[in-house]
Amino acid sequence: MAISIASRKAKGRKAAIESRDVLLKYDKELELGDAVVTSSGDNGPDIKLSPRAEKSYPLAIEVKFQETLSPMKWYKQAQDHLYWYKDDKWRIPVVAFRKSRTKMMALLGWDDFIHLLRREHKHKKYDKCNCQKEPEKKWNSQESLTSQELQENNGSNQPSSEWESHIIDQLLKEKAQSTDT
Secondary structure, eight states, X not given: OOOOHHHHHHHHHHHHHHHHHHHHHTOXXXXXXXXXXXXXXXXXXXXXXXXXXXXXXXXXEEEEEOSSOOHHHHHHHHHHHTTTOOSOOXXXXXXXXXXXXXXXXXXXXXXXXXXXXXXXXXXXXXXXXXXXXXXXXXXXXXXXXXXXXXXXXXXXXXXXXXXXXXXXXXXXXXXXXXXXX
């Protein structure tokens, strides 16, 4: 079934608003007017950033919410946005994209990605232990955690949430069943 043009535009606008909201979420000094979602059909980036926002996010942003992926075509569009700007400021062309029922992803050049990582690393004061520390294990409902792992993550034998209680109960039931057989 073909999707109408109005539906496609609404879907694209929804993705642009979602992308803009993430930008604002991670820089509390920015306000709604610092990242403006453009109208469909406007030339230039899909999210226009104020000079204040560009200090945090030196980006030329193309946003896509499509089921068929065309990353190189999209990236070319993001690169073309660089010509829309009338100044000589350095910006990274980036595509924020997603399909239905997936999370928003970013597409950018490898060297731009590395540059952003290095830039971010310079602005943070890391101590050597924190840089090399293994990230804390995130719990996922699809993982099977042992009661020992739960205790290590929780720091005690007491579950800290209803979900943990449920998992511990399940583990204890499985253990009881395996010892009965």
